[in-house]
Amino acid sequence: MNYWLMKSEPEAFSIDDLAERPKGTEPWDGVRNYQARNFMRDEMKVGDGVLFYHSNCKPPGVVGIAEVASKPYPDPTAFDAGSKYFDANSDPDNPRWILVDIKFKRKLKRLISLQELKDHAEALGDFALLRRGNRLSIMPVTAEQWATILKLEKQAAPE
DNA sequence: GCCAACGTTGGC
DNA sequence: GCCAACGTTGGC
Numbered sequence: 001m002n003y004w005l006m007k008s009e010p011e012a013f014s015i016d017d018l019a020e021r022p023k024g025t026e027p028w029d030g031v032r033n034y035q036a037r038n039f040m041r042d043e044m045k046v047g048d049g050v051l052f053y054h055s056n057c058k059p060p061g062v063v064g065i066a067e068v069a070s071k072p073y074p075d076p077t078a079f080d081a082g083s084k085y086f087d088a089n090s091d092p093d094n095p096r097w098i099l100v101d102i103k104f105k106r107k108l109k110r111l112i113s114l115q116e117l118k119d120h121a122e123a124l125g126d127f128a129l130l131r132r133g134n135r136l137s138i139m140p141v142t143a144e145q146w147a148t149i150l151k152l153e154k155q156a157a158p159e
Numbered sequence: 160g161c162c163a164a165c166g167t168t169g170g171c
Numbered sequence: 172g173c174c175a176a177c178g179t180t181g182g183c
Contacts, residue, residue, distance in 0.1 A: 007181090009181090134164090134180095134181095135164070162182095162183095165178105165180090166179085167179100168175100170173105171174095
């Protein structure tokens with residue numbers, strides 16, 4: 001079993017939006033970055049753990065837990081001319097953009113902010129989220145990092 | 160609103 | 172294949 005962190009802007013799609021989905025699942029569409037796509041296409045397995053991260057908001061941070069809920073399949077928005085994610089260069093016979101479904105598990109008891117993660121950079125070790133200039137929207141998380149973050153959840157919020 | 164980082168595009 | 176221009180991400 002592997003672990004992941006997936007970013008979403010809460011104004012576009014938040015952890016609460018995911019929780020309110022009829023089956024708690026949502027196709028993770030709109031990813032148009034090859035590295036992020038490759039994680040979904042090549043490495044994700046049903047049942048993998050997902051840290052749901054709110055980006056581009058105040059404060060950014062991890063807000064919930066989800067899991068991978070489907071095998072990878074073509075992103076339908078790439079073929080929808082009315083979608084903002086439409087990609088005329090994606091051939092339906094050889095789809096360029098691949099996604100998985102994500103399923104809601106639970107919200108964290110409290111938000112673990114990016115700042116708090118930075119404060120524990122030593123315990124987290126080499127973490128893609130904390131690397132300078134990181135813009136990747138999907139990244140791997142080690143079992144140790146996963147455990148460290150859930151341990152932080154149990155502690156009182158920092159000042 | 161600013162700006163650093165960085166991926167993509169397109170001219171050559 | 173190089174690289175400047177441009178667009179996007181996302182923290183601050």
